[in-house]
Amino acid sequence: MSVLVLVGNPRPKSRTLQIALQAAEAVAGRVGHAGEPDVVDLSALASGLLDAAPPPEVKDALDRVARADVLVVASPTYKAAYTGLLKVFLDRLPGGALASTVALPLLVMGDPKHSLAVEVHLRPLLVELGATVPTPGLAFLEAQVPDAAEVLGAWADLVAPQVSAALAHTTAGAR
Secondary structure (H helix, E strand, C coil): CCEEECCCCCCCCCHHHHHHHCCCCHHHEEEEEECCCCEEEEHHHHHHHCCCCHHHHHHHHHHHHHHHEEEEEEEECCCCCCCCHHHHHHHHCCCCCCCCCCCEEEECEEEEEHCCCHHHHHHHHHCCCCCEECCCCEEEHHHHHHHHHHHHHHHHHHHHHHHHHEEEEEEEHHH
């Protein structure tokens, strides 16, 4: 089983990346995955995302995302939605590219009034790409950063059974 974190923050080594990694590790540990998750940090690929012919590193990132069994898709909340950087990247995937993937949407936000954005904006995009999204997305508040381990652990406890069931279903469907 592979676990990959896709981060749509334009800043390298962002808080979004750190929260997404912790979230992925918490879920992975509860569904029997040992090892660290793979990471695609779009801040490192931004300059090539709009090229007519994507550079090799963008193609590689697209392939890795499409092959992931569990995909944590994380973005800061910009203008009550995910970043344009994340949208540009995901727009390069063909329809159905995530058909064998269990996706977990995660938005990091400063204000709880944006909490619905993860369900209203990011989740439908992942479903459109064919992903199975078995749980509600996580709206992670910046104020929760000091308690991230506790918050993400409680969240992982809630979603891990649904992720395991979805993985069993996608694996059975692939046979």
